[in-house]
Amino acid sequence: xxxxxxxxxxxxxxxxxxxxxxxxxxxxxxxxxxxxxxxxxxxxxxxxxxxxxxxxxxxxxxxxxxxxxxxxxxxxxxxxxxxxxxxxxxxxxxxxxxxxxxxxxxxxxxxxxxxxxxxxxxxxxxxxxxxxxxxxxxxxxxxxxxxxxxxxxxxxxxxxxxxxxxxxxxxxxxxxxxxxxxxxxxxxxxxxxxxxxxxxxxxxxxxxxxxxxxxxxxxxxxxxxxxxxxxxxxxxxxxxxxxxxxxxxxxxxxxxxxxxxxxxxxxxxxxxxxxxx
Numbered sequence: 001x002x003x004x005x006x007x008x009x010x011x012x013x014x015x016x017x018x019x020x021x022x023x024x025x026x027x028x029x030x031x032x033x034x035x036x037x038x039x040x041x042x043x044x045x046x047x048x049x050x051x052x053x054x055x056x057x058x059x060x061x062x063x064x065x066x067x068x069x070x071x072x073x074x075x076x077x078x079x080x081x082x083x084x085x086x087x088x089x090x091x092x093x094x095x096x097x098x099x100x101x102x103x104x105x106x107x108x109x110x111x112x113x114x115x116x117x118x119x120x121x122x123x124x125x126x127x128x129x130x131x132x133x134x135x136x137x138x139x140x141x142x143x144x145x146x147x148x149x150x151x152x153x154x155x156x157x158x159x160x161x162x163x164x165x166x167x168x169x170x171x172x173x174x175x176x177x178x179x180x181x182x183x184x185x186x187x188x189x190x191x192x193x194x195x196x197x198x199x200x201x202x203x204x205x206x207x208x209x210x211x212x213x214x215x216x217x218x219x220x221x222x223x224x225x226x227x228x229x230x231x232x233x234x235x236x237x238x239x240x241x242x243x244x245x246x247x248x249x250x251x252x253x254x255x256x257x258x259x260x261x262x263x264x265x266x267x268x269x270x271x272x273x274x275x276x277x
Contacts, residue, residue, distance in 0.1 A: 004245025006031035007058075010089035011080050013037050013067050013124055016047040018193035019143050020093030022236030028055040030240055032089065035080040037065040059084065067094070067120040077127040087131035089243045092121045093143040095195070097157035110160060117161035122168055125183075129176070138181035139243045142169065143235065148187045148254050150262055162187075166254055173252030182251035184242050189258025190220055191230035225260025 015036030132138025
C-alpha cells in the first residue's frame with residue numbers, strides 16, 4: 001500500500017527512543033524526510049543511525065531540544081521548516097507523569113503534568129500550523145495513552161493531561177479540516193519500551209534474574225486481550241497510517257492501539273496501589 005508519504009517532511013518530538021523512534025522509522029521507511037528532537041544527545045545519535053538504515057536517500061536530522069521550553073520548541077519547528085523547505089507532519093511523543101491516585105498529589109503535581117504532556121503538544125501544534133497551511137496538507141499527531149479514553153485510578157495525572165489533549169485535538173481538528181490538515185491521537189495500551197523495562201526491574205528487585213524480569217513483563221502484558229505487551233513498531237505503524245494520504249478522512253479521533261486492553265479493564269499488576277504508595 002502506497003501511503004503517499006514520499007518526500008513529506010516529518011517532525012517527531014520525542015523521536016530518539018521508544019514509540020517516537022518507532023514511528024519515525026516507519027515514516028522514514030515510507031519515504032518521508034524526518035527530523036527528530038529530544039534532550040539526550042547520545043540517544044539522538046543512536047536514533048539517527050537507526051533511521052538512516054531505512055531512510056534510503058531521504059534526509060534525517062536530529063536536534064537536542066527540551067520541548068517543555070516553549071521558545072526553544074518553537075525555534076526548533078522553524079529550524080526544521082527552514083532546513084527542509086516545508087513541514088507536513090508533526091508527531092508529539094514523550095514521557096508520562098508519575099503514577100498514583102488523585103489524592104496523593106498536590107496542585108503542583110497537576111501543574112507539572114500539564115507542563116510535561118499538554119502544553120508542549122499545544123505549543124508545537126500552534127508553531128507548526130502556519131507551515132502546514134502553507135503546504136496545503138498536514139498531519140498533527142500525538143502519542144497519548146489509554147487514559148485518554150478510560151480512567152485508570154493509578155494514572156490520574158496522565159488522565160487529566162490526556163483529557164485536556166483530547167479536547168484540544170477535537171477543537172483544532174474542527175478548525176483546520178478544510179485546510180487539508182487532520183489532527184489525531186494514538187492511544188497506546190501497555191507497550192514494551194525502555195521505561196517499562198525500568199518499571200519491571202524496580203518491581204522485580206535489584207537481584208532479579210533475566211527470567212524473573214521476563215516474567216514481570218509478561219505479567220504486565222496480561223492486561224491486554226491478546227495477552228501480551230504491545231511492540232513499539234505496532235504503534236509506529238498506526239502513526240504512519242494516520243499520517244498518510246490514505247487517512248485523509250480521519251480527524252479529531254482518539255485511536256486506541258491497546259491489544260484490547262480496554263475490553264479487559266484496568267487490571268494490570270504493575271499498577272497495583274502497593275507499587276506507587
